[in-house]
Amino acid sequence: MHTENQLKEIIDKITKSLCDRYCIVPNARELQNFNEKLKSLFHERYDDALSYLDKYRIRREIKLVHSIRRKLYRADHIIRVTDKSAVFHVGSMPDYERKVHDYQMKTNSYVELPSNPLMVTYDKVFHLLNELRSKKMILPWQYEKMLLNKNQIKLAYLYFIPKPHKKGTPLRPIASGKTSPTKYVTLDLLKSTTLFCTFDITDLYTMLPPEEVVTILKQFLEQFGHRHVKNMSIEGIGHLARIILTEHVFVYNNKYYRQVKGGAMGSPFTLTLANIFMWHWEQKLVRRQIQGNELYGRYIDDIFLTWKEPIEQLTQVLKEANDSHPDIKITYEISQCTSFLDLRIQNTDGQLQTSVHHKVSSEPYILPFKSDHPHHTFENIINTQLLRAARYCSTLEAGMCLKKKMGWCAPSRTLMAAHPCLEEFNREQQYIKLMLLYAGYPLKYIRYYFYKTLVTLSINPPIITPIIYHENQYDLARQNYLKQPTKLQHLRASRIAGQMNPHQRSLWMDPIVSFHFDKKQQKKNTDDPMIIHYIHEKRLRHYKFMIHKIWQQVFGKTPAATMRLIVGTRNNRNLIK
Secondary structure, three states: OHHHHHHHHHHHHHHHHHHHHHOOOOOOHHHHHHHHHHHHHHHHHHHOOOOHHHHHHHHHHHHHHHHHHHHHHHHOEEEEEOOOOOOEEEEEHHHHHHHHHHHHHHHOOEEEEOOOOHHHHHHHHHHHHHHHHHOOOOOHHHHHHHOOOOOOOOOEEEEEEEOOOOOOOOEEEEEEOOOOOOOOOOHHHOOOOOEEEEEEEOOOHHHOOHHHHHHHHHHHHHHOOOOEEOOEEHHHHHHHHHHHHHOOEEEEOOEEEEEOOOOOOOOHHHHHHHHHHHHHHOHHHHHHHHHOOOOEEEEOOEEEEEEOOOHHHHHHHHHHHHHOOOOOOEEEEEEOEEEEOOEEEEEEOOEEEEEEOOOOOOOOOOOOOOOOOOHHHHHHHHHHHHHHHHHHOOOOOOOHHHHHHHOOOOOHHHHHHHOOOOOOHHHHHHHHHHHHHHOOOOHHHHHHHHHHHHHHOOOOOOOOOOOOOOHHHHHHHHHHHHOOOOHHHHHHHHHHHHOOOHHHOOOOOOHHHHHHHHHHHHHHHOOOOEEEEEEOOHHHOOHHHHHHHHHHHHHOOOHHHHOOEEEEEEOOOOOOO
């Protein structure tokens, strides 16, 4: 079944592309021949015998899974993937159930139902879609896309995942319902007395008031000039948002529940509503920060701000924010050395120091080297980790900015004891290397890709021990790297360029947007390559060569031979990942 789905996806894409570009009909002899050869190639995986190593690995992993299940059952324990990481957490089942009960009592977001509400919810969604279509609030294609198949819908189910990075290891509720019916950069802002404050919203997703959120959603769309979204009226969007929030039903421990407050965790729409609600909630706080020439930043429910006034005033501001809404409660931390997400920030006598932040409860886990993934995945892991360290670590050695004040002969251990928040770039390199070695990466492999990544930063370290020794060399390389746009900036620029027409280009256009705009214009003048994917397995690494060979054999003498075919792979989900 898995192979058939892959084949269908590839064949459908190739058929559509050849028909659109070269008018090759689906029943053409060449296309039928290519499809048959491709099917034979993919079915080889079941005809060929597994190697001894593959058989040994299968037996070992089956025994491991059964052993874990037996031990969990005997000890009355439960295993779950942790929140914001890829590691497993083992906990006591009674303690787990107690935390679930405490969460339900604290939030009052769920009510138990006497019977299965699936079909009742389906009828409500069906009637709402018909009403919106009859009033022309949605288009016919939108109606068809949102219309549900009664035979394929299932009730969402609720489960909880632990958050070991927080005190007491609280739980986060996740509602899985894919088939459910409701589917500081400038230093002049920094003084020696400046404080950093980070705070987050407690249980934001499950504390959103439904009717208020729908009203705020409409205000948001109207304020930014969106009278219609893809020809869908604001009123229609409001009706759909309301039914998603009010008709979220699920099953947990063989009991049926309805969520009466907030939205389903794990739903992209809930994330969007939470961001819009926070946009409305933070307006007063943002205006205060702008008037005081302070910084304010937010990532969903995690917030960072600076404060130059006395700490008592900041505490009062946070108290007012905490009391501004009955369902929104905040927990905060105020210091001159704090962490925000994975960034450590410190104010050292008016100088901004940053480094990578590692949570105490976070396991140094990384994708094992023996995992069945494409080779470039392991290279990208090393590259990403080192580039993050270069972007975050503002000094090469610990306390470098303090040596001028405390004396250049002061030992690094003394400096680190006085300022434990600092993590220098070289120390972060050692942390990354140890993490990679723990995951089974060969030392020669690590050294080679360390050297290769540092060369991209215009640094030429010794190839045997790729460590930077000169502070000036590091500062220069880091400044040059920070000038380069990030991946998110490229994605944003590409999205903007895609919405522009050729007559909108100007000399004042952002350079990144201009780059993507020119790139898209060049693509219009040439045929785009056709990209197909299959699930990666090491024993199938010859598939790329074989697919290209079949393509040339079948289409080598047709106009389609000029089309560039790119064969890529998708990661194969497994226990090691």
